[in-house]
Amino acid sequence: MAEIFGVPVGAALQRVGALAQVARVDSFVETDGPARGARRLRVVNGGGLEFEVHPDRALDIGAATFDGVPLAWLSSTGIGAPSFYEPEGRGWLRTFGGGLLTTCGLDSFGPPADDEDGVVGMHGRIGAIPAHLTAAEGTSERITVSGTVRQTAVFAENLLLSRRITSTVGSTSFTVEDTVTNEGSRASPHMVLYHVNLGWPLLDEGAVVDIPHATVTPRDADAEEGFGHQYDIGAPVRGFREQVYIHEAGADRYASVTNKQRGLRFTLRFSETLPALFEWKMTATQHYVLGLEPANTREIGGRAAARGAGLLPGLEPGQTVSYRLSFEMERL
Numbered sequence: 001m002a003e004i005f006g007v008p009v010g011a012a013l014q015r016v017g018a019l020a021q022v023a024r025v026d027s028f029v030e031t032d033g034p035a036r037g038a039r040r041l042r043v044v045n046g047g048g049l050e051f052e053v054h055p056d057r058a059l060d061i062g063a064a065t066f067d068g069v070p071l072a073w074l075s076s077t078g079i080g081a082p083s084f085y086e087p088e089g090r091g092w093l094r095t096f097g098g099g100l101l102t103t104c105g106l107d108s109f110g111p112p113a114d115d116e117d118g119v120v121g122m123h124g125r126i127g128a129i130p131a132h133l134t135a136a137e138g139t140s141e142r143i144t145v146s147g148t149v150r151q152t153a154v155f156a157e158n159l160l161l162s163r164r165i166t167s168t169v170g171s172t173s174f175t176v177e178d179t180v181t182n183e184g185s186r187a188s189p190h191m192v193l194y195h196v197n198l199g200w201p202l203l204d205e206g207a208v209v210d211i212p213h214a215t216v217t218p219r220d221a222d223a224e225e226g227f228g229h230q231y232d233i234g235a236p237v238r239g240f241r242e243q244v245y246i247h248e249a250g251a252d253r254y255a256s257v258t259n260k261q262r263g264l265r266f267t268l269r270f271s272e273t274l275p276a277l278f279e280w281k282m283t284a285t286q287h288y289v290l291g292l293e294p295a296n297t298r299e300i301g302g303r304a305a306a307r308g309a310g311l312l313p314g315l316e317p318g319q320t321v322s323y324r325l326s327f328e329m330e331r332l
Contacts, residue, residue: 002170002256003048005010022046045167056130061101071148073199073289085128092122105192108303115304131302143167154331158184173328182315193295207233212252219244240284255292270294
């Protein structure tokens with residue numbers, strides 16, 4: 001039975017004037033800076049878990065805390081309004097605010113692409129498209145935020161992302177359930193990557209990373225140099241060069257970070273429709289972040305590279321595919 005602060009939910013509700021005292025969804029509109037005009041939701045689930053949802057950034061997850069401890073890395077750009085998104089080349093980095101979840105896709109991720117399916121910038125467009133919000137509510141059983149995000153253009157793809165974020169009241173976890181449907185009249189490439197960004201103080205010197213896998217491969221020379229130490233987290237290093245490792249998922253489909261000093265463990269679980277997980281180790285000063293990135297293809301070189309390697313996923317007209325991520329916190 002679910003509990004709120006150690007008390008069964010039913011008994012807890014006898015002790016408050018309204019559920020919102022302990023569990024709710026708050027709604028805001030930003031009034032200043034690059035985020036001005038954008039919507040932001042704050043989920044409080046009554047189990048020590050709080051996180052922010054950004055409807056104008058494809059219902060991605062921004063800041064998150066557990067028992068007051070920050071979980072996500074936030075970049076210097078902040079999570080701005082989608083109008084500041086720069087679609088050309090690597091302009092994605094100009095508005096990559098970090099946060100607990102940044103969605104990349106829906107027709108490409110990785111480096112910019114210019115191929116038979118057109119031009120697309122780094123990591124695709126979906127993370128800068130506002131959602132149609134269909135629910136943002138809490139009951140005594142569950143917090144729910146849901147909506148749809150459409151990536152489309154005249155004479156081009158028409159991909160619909162339906163997202164549902166849920167958290168049981170009093171729990172220490174939440175789930176993201178996505179369904180992508182090709183509502184266009186022709187087949188479309190479909191690449192998706194879930195950029196989960198963990199930061200300090202969850203991520204810290206001595207934290208233990210666990211990623212079960214069938215195979216693991218370094219992306220480039222920088223990753224090869226760190227191979228064998230890809231799970232070791234040290235103090236920030238000035239000038240550290242990012243290292244990316246390509247994990248082919250095994251039978252145990254999760255990745256975790258354990259910080260014994262903080263008494264916390266974070267676990268990300270992901271569905272079988274995401275056969276790869278990229279590990280982005282970036283422990284430089286200020287850019288002190290571990291990316292855990294489930295994806296629907298192991299090709300990280302972009303859409304053209306995926307097509308050339310025979311690893312480009314696609315959706316036929318009317319075809320649907322579903323993905324599920326579970327974000328779990330544990331007190332040690």
